[in-house]
Amino acid sequence: MVSSEPAPWQGDEGPYGPIGVPLVDLLDRVMATGVVISGDVVIAIAEVPLVRLSLHALLSSVSERLPAPWADGGPW
Amino acid sequence: MSVPAYTAPDETSTLATCAFAVHLAASGPGPFPPALSGHAGGGEPRVLDAGELALIVQSVPAAAFAGEALAERLQDPAELERCARAHHDVITAAARTGPVVPLPLATLYLDDTRAVAAVREREAQFTRLLNRLHRRTEWGLKVTSTPGAQPPADRPAGETDRRRSPADGRAYLDRVRGRQRDREHRHEAAWRAAERVYAVARRTAVEARRLRPQDPALAGAGARQLLNAALLLDHGTEARLRHAIDQLSTDPAIADQARIELTGPWVPYSFARLDEEAATDGLQ
Incomplete structure (x- = not known):
């Protein structure tokens, strides 16, 4: 089984398009970009505990809200 | 920091x-x-x-x-x-x-x-x-184990075991161990399938890296995420990746074990790591 459909958000608005990015995959990336270039206001975002906590909250709510759109051949 | x-x-x-x-x-x-x-x-x-x-x-x-x-x-x-x-x-x-x-x-x-x-x-x-x-983009590659891969047909379920041979404790234990071995073999085969997918897919990429595995709940009941990886591809070469994935997914050795998912194109988040650039600097 494979779900390698054409890129879902390849649209009029450019190669990265606007909508439909699976949140879990997005958080993999947004949350893992852990390089703070000496921001003046350091926020705990990049620190693991907060991320874990938030992700945990998110993932539990995802599995409740959307019963496994991923479990059935991928998000699209 | x-x-x-x-x-x-x-x-x-x-x-x-x-x-x-x-x-x-x-x-x-x-x-x-x-x-x-x-x-x-x-x-x-x-x-x-x-x-x-x-x-x-x-x-x-x-x-x-x-x-x-x-x-x-x-x-x-x-x-x-x-x-x-x-x-x-x-x-x-x-x-x-x-x-x-x-x-x-x-x-x-x-x-x-x-x-x-x-x-x-x-x-x-x-x-x-x-x-x-x-001129490079990131692609996500995920491999998830296929839930409910069937045990071999000659091994009955536990309930049947007990009914069939209540007295023969040794035979019962053998069957239990047999089922355990089957599970381990399936487990191993699934991991091997995922590793093969990663090895083949990364040959189409400029760079590849593993990401933190996603929450098991997302894989669905009985399934496990075997691979969560990111690939950095030159523009225009994604067809090679798709072709490789299509080939892999029709291979029974993989298709029986795992589901492959490709996401993208992404801005190369997973490869835009300034900390690693700094580390490279240190080595020069």
């Missing part, structure tokens, strides 16, 4: 500069689409010049982002999603015309001058990274 000198302002009207991404000044994204609003409550996304580089920023109310405020907000899954998507939207808009280095979610500066100075301090690293990401 620790600059606690800043204290949260009392007035809610105080603005801070939120930086999203760095790009080459020469490949600026041009006017942003009007619908692009960045973080809620902030000003319009705009571009700051930093010599050969430029950065996309937005003015945001400091009180909503400073100190604990944002951390608390992000405990709310809906708010986390809004923030992550707002961040991503600005970065993808910036990436339409050239490579970008995405900055972490909510990278904040006291003002524009400080933001520009921070980028200029690392101009050489940013430039090298941007050159490396030029």
Whole structure:
């Protein structure tokens, strides 16, 4: 089984398009970009505990809200 | 990483500069689409010049982002999603015309001058990274075990075992051990399948890296995520990756064990790592 459909958000608005990015995959990336270039206001975002906590909250709510759109051949 | 000198302002009207991404000044994204609003409550996304580089920023109310405020907000899954998507939207808009280095979610500066100075301090690293990401995109590759792979037919389920041979404890134990072995073999076969997928797929890529495995709940009941990886591909070579994945997915040795998912194209978040650039510097 494979779900390698054409890129879902390849649209009029450019190669990265606007909508439909699976949140879990997005958080993999947004949350893992852990390089703070000496921001003046350091926020705990990049620190693991907060991320874990938030992700945990998110993932539990995802599995409740959307019963496994991923479990059935991928998000699209 | 620790600059606690800043204290949260009392007035809610105080603005801070939120930086999203760095790009080459020469490949600026041009006017942003009007619908692009960045973080809620902030000003319009705009571009700051930093010599050969430029950065996309937005003015945001400091009180909503400073100190604990944002951390608390992000405990709310809906708010986390809004923030992550707002961040991503600005970065993808910036990436339409050239490579970008995405900055972490909510990278904040006291003002524009400080933001520009921070980028200029690392101009050489940013430039090298941007050159490396030029005309390249990231693809996500996930492999999930297929739930409910069937045990061999000659091994009955536990209930039947007990009925068939209540007296023969040894035979019963043999069957239990047999089932255990089957499980282990299936497990092993699934991991081997995932490793093969990764090995084949990465040959189509410029770079590859494993990401943290995602929550098991997302794989569905009885399934496991075997691989969560990111691939950096040259523009125009994704057909090779798709072809490789299609071939793999029709191979029974893999298809019986696992499901392959490809996501993308992504801005190369997973390969825009300034810390690793710095580490490379150290070796030179």
